[in-house]
Amino acid sequence: MQADDGVTLRLAHWPAASDSRGSVLLFPGRTEYIEKYSGTAAFLTDSGYDVLAIDWRGQGLSDRLLPDVRLGHVAQFGDYQRDVVEMVVAATERNLPKPWHLLAHSMGGCIGLAALHGGLPVASAAFSAPMWGINLRPMSHGVAVGMAYLAGRLGRGGRLAPGSGGGAMGTYVLDECFSANLLTEDADQWCRMVREAAVWPDMTLGGASFDWVGKALNECLRLSRMPSPDLPALISLGSREKIVSPTAIRDRAARWPAASLIEVEGARHEVMMCRPDRRAAFLSAALDLFQDSV
Numbered sequence: 001m002q003a004d005d006g007v008t009l010r011l012a013h014w015p016a017a018s019d020s021r022g023s024v025l026l027f028p029g030r031t032e033y034i035e036k037y038s039g040t041a042a043f044l045t046d047s048g049y050d051v052l053a054i055d056w057r058g059q060g061l062s063d064r065l066l067p068d069v070r071l072g073h074v075a076q077f078g079d080y081q082r083d084v085v086e087m088v089v090a091a092t093e094r095n096l097p098k099p100w101h102l103l104a105h106s107m108g109g110c111i112g113l114a115a116l117h118g119g120l121p122v123a124s125a126a127f128s129a130p131m132w133g134i135n136l137r138p139m140s141h142g143v144a145v146g147m148a149y150l151a152g153r154l155g156r157g158g159r160l161a162p163g164s165g166g167g168a169m170g171t172y173v174l175d176e177c178f179s180a181n182l183l184t185e186d187a188d189q190w191c192r193m194v195r196e197a198a199v200w201p202d203m204t205l206g207g208a209s210f211d212w213v214g215k216a217l218n219e220c221l222r223l224s225r226m227p228s229p230d231l232p233a234l235i236s237l238g239s240r241e242k243i244v245s246p247t248a249i250r251d252r253a254a255r256w257p258a259a260s261l262i263e264v265e266g267a268r269h270e271v272m273m274c275r276p277d278r279r280a281a282f283l284s285a286a287l288d289l290f291q292d293s294v
Contacts, residue, residue, distance in 0.1 A: 148214025
């Protein structure tokens with residue numbers, strides 16, 4: 001697909017394995033790519049749902065936005081909503097069965113919440129570790145925004161922001177060891193991520209630009225001041241979450257009457273790619289939500 005500003009986007013459609021109960025719009029997180037969710041898509045299609053996923057602008061095999069293609073970047077966070085529009089267009093053109101539901105992880109949860117406020121036509125929304133705030137450890141929000149703003153004024157907004165990744169191998173799963181990683185406690189899932197990053201380096205991404213950091217923090221703050229959508233929702237949070245803000249997630253869940261919060265004991269950031277029993281608990285709860293939101 002091509003967004004209205006000319007950026008080429010890559011999408012994938014997995015049809016339901018049997019008579020469809022509806023469709024799931026899958027919003028991945030920062031640095032991710034469509035194939036990372038093949039296991040989740042298989043679970044959903046086996047359960048009777050079509051799945052439509054996207055490589056956001058600047059990552060995966062969608063157009064990269066800087067000469068340094070390893071750097072995660074966006075000019076305005078609202079540009080991701082242009083990508084959401086193309087997902088809706090694709091879902092409509094392919095006659096994806098309704099009702100539609102949202103399944104969003106991390107940065108996809110931030111984009112997804114904004115899209116719900118913009119009228120995304122879904123019956124329910126399930127969020128995995130949504131990026132409604134960022135764990136800046138130990139930097140304060142104000143300092144991080146100030147640094148990003150100053151970098152932009154100095155013409156360095158497209159440079160790597162310190163602490164955002166971008167090590168020797170250029171992508172987190174190849175630079176970090178399993179025991180110290182913040183994504184998953186499941187060794188099989190970690191090995192799969194490492195294998196994919198090694199075999200498909202063009203689909204991976206490194207650290208974030210100053211512009212991305214500043215725009216992301218401002219978007220989280222903007223969304224925190226908005227009311228919760230009038231929509232059934234499920235929100236998951238791992239007890240060992242260290243990438244996004246648990247405080248922001250709990251605050252939003254407390255202000256969302258139609259939402260339920262699942263805190264997954266022992267899970268890290270990637271609840272859909274954690275230990276099988278924990279992963280199944282979240283995905284089964286998501287299925288219950290979708291089925292009850294017809």
